[in-house]
Amino acid sequence: MPGKHSAEVVGAGLAGLTAAIALAQRGWSVRLHERDSEVRAIGAGIYVWGNGLATLEALGLSDAATGAHVGPALESRDHRNRTIERVPINGPGQPRVVTIMRDHLIGTLVRGAKDAGVEIRTGSEAVEAHPDGTLILRSGETVRADVILAADGVNSRLRRHYDVVARRARMKQGAIRLTVPQSAEYVPAADRDKYLEYFSGRRRVLYTPSSETSLYVALVADEDDREASRIPVDAAAWTRSFPHLAALLSACAGATGRWDTFEFLTLTRWSLGRLAFLGDAAHAQPPYLGQGGGCAMMSALGLADALSTPGSPVDQRLRDWEYAQRPVVEHTQRWSYRLRKLNNLPDTARSALLHAGALAPRLGASRMRAARTVPTGHGRFAGAPPL
Template structure:
């Protein structure tokens, strides 16, 4: 008999945590997933998955299922806030797929989550909020808020911005408030003027902007509407707002925007936080993934994609027989740290670029958009498995 497979505990059953669990199982590891939620309810929000994320999902045999529940975005468009006129557009669809090795998809987060739950061989343990992590040379014990405990050989912290596992790895730190919040919602496509023609659509204006795209095969239009707001500090997937508040925040904008915001049945709203890039992600037996490692503002659309990349890299390194588990965690961290830091910092800068007042600065930004496909190629055309091979 060979050595027993490592027992790995993944804390967090979001997109990154479940992708990591599936990838680790595919490499032969024993995996248990723990989540603080008492039930895995449907969250009314969209998520974009680019070619760099799809490479990992395809490698796990999940790509077609993700495609089946998503919308393949056929173009990117930038619209003026008041007139609604398009000032830049570029094809996506087949063009994007051929250039970047996979499609650019708009998905309902709940649909993507269901695909991942179906791909995981097991059931997440719910109602388990990690309170403390105790590490020894022989293993790791996770202590949960309900008083229960779990043991593992390795622990992966995929428990988000306010990660308890990160506290074990790095000590206390503070989330950084962006002084911005966002309204989010899903609207039936027939209640959005021109919604059946939307791809990845931006509406840019002074101190505000929206990102809009179809999900669920075009049945629904997902919007994220960003506003400066130093007073709204609640960061929660479940926090709500009245649709009228979003409409008021975009008074004077074009009819497509105000009609869409007014036709949503339920509007989510939450404050936007990230953290300063970490100097360290791992100990001998514990590492971090996704928002627990590199929380980023959503202005590059890469939060989920970077977590998916993390998952592919982590499982690949841990499966290398030439590396001890501790060495594998260090190699994983080294590979991922510089890239995710660059995207974190770029995401911070994008908000200001998207929210310029009309005038010369806006004209200069709009002229630069002609270079957008080349400027984002390092993000979307990235293949984490090829990068690993080059690192060996």
């Protein structure tokens, strides 16, 4: 259609898919490039908080949460399996969060993209992008658009040409993520529906029902903890730290897992001319709040709103988007960065700190700021408690 605005989006993860759908729904002509031969997600679950859910609702894709698990509480347990913090969720006035299998979420977004008219090109790797709106592909093709969105993940190749990284830190901690079938053997019946986080020494186990049948497990440890980061999972080593989870850890040993080291990244600016960085390419965070994907989706929706607001040139709209989004995203990043320290504390000090945190509602509200944020259009968001 003549006069239609055009976008080339690089990366079919949560950020790229969300931005592509939202722009196409606002009348843009959108092409999405994914370097892999298909759009796929790793075999794990994901926490989708209120901001992610509100984004899915705004895209008309609430059915992404169909079959998701809706837990009653998040509980942290100490090395003796005693509850040290309990956050009630999903009740009136409480934070909303569901857990879902990543392939179901990505599959729903791919369907949404196709329905919205996005052209998805798999096996299409981008190698360079320029602020004048030029994108160069591995195939040798050069394409031009009103805006280029680099949603190519924390190791963004498109970002490498520009001096925009303000801070990047590898956390020296990471996690094995895997899925096992749910079973009554793993935890007592009263705990089965909860989201449970177990601490012991410098290791953590995250127990996350993510559908009626699937249980997502994350095993968090220091990068140099050789036996804890080994794949397949070393059930004996993990059971030494968590004897009460022996049945679960033995099931994990038979599952296909993937280790990822956590990263933190901030940029000096999120855009240059007609080129914008979004999602993990702009603001990666360690997953202690389960908000990297939520922030990516929330911010991508805000980007589409900002770009579709008439009256100013594209580079100005991108700056407006950053101005609107950056405070809540960076606030969330700061919190997730701080929370890494919990892993490094002795068991007794950690328990005392978490117990004190549970008794401080303002602290809890601050930590949950992004989770309570909802889009209101024009790239702006509301509903968050004060910083």
